[in-house]
Amino acid sequence: MRVSRDKLTKRMEEFRAALKRAGLKITPQRLAVFARLAEEDSHPGARAIHGKLKKKMPGLSLDTVYRTLWLFVDLGIVENMGEIDGVRFDANTEPHHHFICRKCGASFDIYCRDFDDLKLPGELSEIGEAMKAMVEVRGICRKCLSRK
Amino acid sequence: MRVSRDKLTKRMEEFRAALKRAGLKITPQRLAVFARLAEEDSHPGARAIHGKLKKKMPGLSLDTVYRTLWLFVDLGIVENMGEIDGVRFDANTEPHHHFICRKCGASFDIYCRDFDDLKLPGELSEIGEAMKAMVEVRGICRKCLSRK
DNA sequence: TCCTAAATTGGAAAAATTACTATTTGGAGG
């Protein structure tokens, strides 16, 4: 789904401000990658972004796309979804939730009754059939805080 | 952190029941992989599991570990964390949440005020410094439901 | 115990991500 003109403009302004604030160059590649991502509310991976941009920017390298995306995450203007180093598995079938460290990727179980039976919004049925809802808290874990 | 004897026994029973119900063989490899996962509340990846089991089961192949883990996910006795095909990115910085399809991995934005300011449990500070909390709903998306 | 469909192995292939160096360039300063 495409984002409204207003939102897009706002995001692009935030993008320019964040780069300026950090003293980084505004390059055509960075503009293209961010615009591509900001334009849609889908959640593409690096390869998908690279694939689409390659048509208009034939020289764009995949490395630049990855580097740029992680830079944006560092700057706080983009969020990454999913684990850093591959899929993880969990045999704990009791209702519980997770804390995930943004630095090292470590994950911890959280038990919190209030989270166990969240009332899901009705419009959700337009998207699909919900089976389970869990809370994901993001932050910095103890270990990473101490060796900062 | 190690799981209590009781919980472990219960999980192992569920495991045996699920395999039996599905008419699948109970092999030493499946037992080892599940036990390894059920023993701890950490969230290891396939390689980590394989690495640890290799000491006691030198012949265990990495393929078997992957195959076995995804089988458990299909059976509903194990949950996978993170995206199926790599990290994804999101430039939407407004508070929002996600629906993720278990079949195809597609993700959709959810807007729900009730989810935006969840009150986090106090013990969370023992784990680390929380920065953000979001809800992840899991289920089957429209498209996957229709071509079932 | 025997038999066979199901499961595993080991290695190769594919897919995802990161590393590296030669080359290019944004933008500060003149």
Added chain:
DNA sequence: CCTCCAAATAGTAATTTTTCCAATTTAGGA
């Protein structure tokens, strides 16, 4: 406008993660 150079990129190689496959082994029913 030019000049210049630290910062950024392209192209490719290396690494990591995940899947595929053919040959071999095995769990468990008969």
